[in-house]
Amino acid sequence: MRSQLLLAPLMAAAVLVAFGRVAPAAPLINLVAVPWVSSVMVPTALLGWLLSPIPLAGEAVWWLFEQALSVFNLLLTLAVQHWPLWEPDRPLAYPLALALLLLSLCWGYLPCRRVYG
Numbered sequence: 001m002r003s004q005l006l007l008a009p010l011m012a013a014a015v016l017v018a019f020g021r022v023a024p025a026a027p028l029i030n031l032v033a034v035p036w037v038s039s040v041m042v043p044t045a046l047l048g049w050l051l052s053p054i055p056l057a058g059e060a061v062w063w064l065f066e067q068a069l070s071v072f073n074l075l076l077t078l079a080v081q082h083w084p085l086w087e088p089d090r091p092l093a094y095p096l097a098l099a100l101l102l103l104s105l106c107w108g109y110l111p112c113r114r115v116y117g
Contacts, residue, residue, distance in 0.1 A: 004030060006107055013100035016093055025083035032075065040068050 008027040016022050023029075048061040088096055 004034075006104060008104075009100040009107070010104040013097040013104070016088075016097045016100065020090065020093055021085045021087040023080075023083070023085055025079045029076065029079050033072070036068075036072060041065065041072065044068055 004027065008030075012022050012026065015026075044061060044065040048058060048065050051061050052058040
């Protein structure tokens with residue numbers, strides 16, 4: 001979680017420089033999308049590929065994959081509707097990217113408190 005929060009401003013700066021816009025909901029979406037894709041969709045797709053030669057089993061697994069993809073697509077659509085892309089004025093893009101980069105660097109230097117028990 002800390003590394004994702006550390007990378008979010010850095011990635012936002014890169015996207016801002018490359019595309020001229022930022023997705024404000026990207027860090028939140030990634031908190032849900034990364035586990036969903038890696039824990040549900042990838043294993044289901046690999047199992048579907050493995051079971052493709054077996055007619056009913058392969059079709060059933062690919063159906064599950066399609067359902068997981070539909071849920072993922074619905075959540076992404078809702079997120080974009082509630083938090084649309086933000087396109088700042090062109091002259092502000094580089095200063096904002098620099099500010100995001102500095103935020104990421106400062107955040108990376110903050111000590112991480114750990115409690116050992």
